Amino acid sequence: MxxxxxxxxxxxxxxxxxxxxxxxxxxxxxxxxxxxxxxxxxxxxxxxxxxxxxxxxxxxxxxxxxxxxxxxxIDFMSNLMNSVILSVGSVALALVLGVPAAYAFARHKFRGSEDIAFTLLSFRFAPPLLVLLPLTLYFQQIGLADTYFGLIWVYQLICLPLILWIVRGYFEDISPDVEHAYRIAGHSWFSTFRRISLPLAAPGIAAAALLAFIFAWNNFIFALVLASADKQPVTVGALAFVTASGIQYGQIAAAVVLSITPTLALALYAQRYLVEGLSLGAVKG
Amino acid sequence: MSYLDLSSVSKTYGGKVQAVKDLNLSINTGEIVALLGSSGCGKTSTLRMIAGFEDVTAGEIRVNGTAIHQLPPARRGVAMAFEGYSLYPPLTIRENIAFAMKAERLDAAQVETRVKDIARLVELEDVLDRYPSSVSGGQQQRASLARALVRKADLHLLDEPMGQLEPQLRALLRGRVKHFIQERGLTAILVTHDQTEANALADKIAVMEDGELQQFDTPTALKDNPANLFTGTFIGEPPMNVFPAGMRRENRQVIFGLGDGVSLAYDEARFSPDLRDRLEKNRDQIAIGVRPHAVRLSEDGLPAEVLVNQWLGDQTHIAASFAGGSIVSVIHDRAKVQAGERVGVSVAPEDLHIFDGSTGTAISHGGQLA
Structure with a gap:
């Protein structure tokens, strides 16, 4: 000091x-x-x-x-529950799909790999409403409208690109030779991925998951259009406080406090991962 | 039969850059071979193809007669020290070294003994319980070397294993590592751009340039009988002096005309008859090479003017303008000559390396056909 x-x-x-x-x-x-x-x-x-x-x-x-x-x-507590299910579900799915994909994009340059990665990122460019209306029609036809699974699927538009691009950067920062050193000692690439790459990228994965969780938690428009009352998260549920007899500010505030508590707690807990994530760059590559 | 065989191995990156061209190399059990060359000559690509981190574009790699170039790295039975050390950051140096032996399923006491032995060999005992990020680059490199040597593998691949070490330690470790490898009868391939290291460690050296193998021979043979102008000038410090020349025969003499009207004349008996015929064929296209150690400075030699006199502490390098170019001479003592002074230069016929001036292929060394 x-x-x-x-x-x-x-x-x-x-x-x-x-x-x-x-x-x-x-x-x-x-x-x-x-x-x-x-x-x-x-x-x-x-x-x-x-x-x-x-x-x-x-x-x-x-x-x-x-x-x-x-x-x-009002059913605010079930809204809160919906938020938890939707956010946790979409982040979990995005991790399962996104982390291996990020690893593949970071380690293997195959034909069109950059194009595919960019296409995934471009999901973030389109105004959500533009895709949502046609999507609603399709979802109604195939029976996915107003289901948790359908919503979690649509939430991948938010979570997947985020996780893919952030985690990819972390994987790229790990020297491939660290993995090679493990592989040459007699281990398969999958055990290398599990034992070496994943732990080394863990701070990055945690940071990306946290961000994705916050984005998913705060999402309003997807749930507003695609979910009915019993699947609505807090963001949409808060509308119920605008009643015929006025806006219930006190209850809105209490609802807000309740709904930001999980994300705030998560962010405080994950702080040390974020710091570790930053110091990962100090590893000699 | 040779142990490791590379036959017609090629490596092309992205369909364009040819890193390794049609490489053939055979290495026997217990041999230490150095791949020597400047940066980008394809030596590391070759090593990584043997290890399995790069695909072989064409050709075959066999160990003990079995093709291994399609196998994943884990099943090739090779150990490797990486140029970038590649230690696993969450583990201590001790754990990093022990970790390499995991596949051998030894008990803890055996692992501990082997880690200790190898740590003593590379002078790492003091830092075994520290993490890679808290030790110096040289220590990380030694840990990486230790991790490769500690394994019982069919083949040990060492990529620039001592590049980061201070000179004294490097000299010490060269001896120890060579002894360690020979004592256990290990087969090792070493990649380096440092010819001192290659000479000290390797039984045979493969000189590479531009993706092509130039020569594969013992250190002595590389120095005495370079196959072409590239190996001739690449091996040896300071590098060989080279002069373009023409050749003629007069009065039972072989005369090489260098630049500026300077010529070296020798009794034709010093050159074998078939060499004389060969030289006749190339009479206008010859390159004469002379090692700096073989350039003699004397009163009665050909005229040269001293440009620089450098005393290096154990030898003197004298550069002089000679025959339209410059010539470097090494003397194992202090020399009094100063810049601007005239000296005489002479070269004995047995010290001449003669190359084809257009292709660079060696024609003769010391009066005998190459």
Whole structure:
């Protein structure tokens, strides 16, 4: 570490604090909102002094939305469950398909390999709505509309290119001779892939999986068009809070807190993999 | 019968670049062979084809009479030290070396003994429990060499195994590694661009250039009887002096006319009769080669003017302008001559290497047909 004067350290601390506050403020504010009733949220001027309540969370977990006019049932917890199923399912499928493909693209230059890899990336270029409407018709015909599997399949448009391209880069960073050294000692290419390449690329795979998970979790449009009420994830489910009697800000905030918790926890947990991922470049190639 | 046979092996990259052209090479059991050449001459491609990391475009590779060039690397029974070390980062040096013996299914004590022995050989005992990223490049390279040597394999392939080591250690390890290989009767192929290393380690050297095998012979034969101008100038330090020349016979003498009206004249008895006939056929197209160690500086020699006098600590290199070009002479002592001084140059007939001036093929060495 470099030596700094105490003043410098204090100033540095303040600067970091400002940056953190700036970026964390929306989340902090949502957290505060989730602990207030709609009335306290909407008072003017806003204040951070209030009597905290857990009623919003209670309403969401119980599945009952009580407004001052009427009471209606919502199914936010099953939305949350859907989000988990869809995101985990699509990331898992994308890993199973994408990691071996990424390895193949990184290690073997075959005819058209660059074209295929680019085509997969180009899935990210098209506006989703353009493909979604025809896709809906097809899906209805083959019975995939409104199924988890159909949705997970469509989610590959988001997850697969991401995993393929990020993981490919990590595989390319591993010197092929490290694998060769293992193969020549009497091991098949598959055991080399499993025992050498996968562990070395693990930080990269984790980082790519995390990103893919976040993208899948935050997806709105695919689920909006292709899923009916019982398959909808939180992003679409949140629409239910816009009720005839007004927008339930408190409950929306509580729902947001609940729905960002898994991704936030995952990101915090995976932080060390991301750091390891960055230091992978230090391996002599 | 030879142990490893490469017959008409070719390697073409992307249908265009010919890295190895029609290579034929036979290596006997217990031989250490060096593939020597400058960068891009195809020596590493050859090694990787033997190991199985590159496909053979055409030709066959056989070990003990069995074709192996279609087999996966794991089934070829070869051990290899990689130029880029290629140690596995999550394992310590000790584990990296032990890891290579996994397929042999030894018990832990045996593995430990062999790791210790090989670590002592390459001077790695102190860093066995460190990770590759925390040791120096030279130590990583020695670990890679140790990992290759520790294995019981039919064939040991060493790709530039000592390039990163400091000179003293390199000299020490050359001796030890050679002894280790010979003692166990191992067969090894070494890729290097360092001719000192090739000379010190190898029983035979394959000189390659531009994907083609130039000559495959013992170090002594390469030096005394280079097959062509390329090997002649490539082997030997400093390189052989070469002059284009014409040849004529007068008064029972063989006279080589070099540039600038300078000529070397010898009694024709110093050249065998068939060599004289052969030289006649090539009379206008000759290249004369003289090793710097064979260039004698004396009062009564042909005129030359000293350009540089370099004392290297154990020998002197003197470069002089001679016959329209320059000539380098090596003297095993300090020489007093200074730049600009006139000296006499003479070359004994037995030190002449004569090549065909157009094809570069050797015609004669020391007065005898090549």
């Amino acid at each position: 470099h030596h700094h004067s105490p003043i410098e350290r204090v100033l540095r601390g303040i600067a970091l604090l400002i940056v953190v506050l700036f970026f964390m403020f929306p989340i902090f504010w949502i957290l505060l909102m989730s602990l207030q009733t709609n009335e306290t949220i909407l008072r003017s001027p806003p204040s951070i002094v209030f009597e905290p309540t857990l009623s919003n969370y209670a309403a969401i977990i119980a599945g009952r939305l009580d407004s001052n006019v009427a009471s209606m049932g």
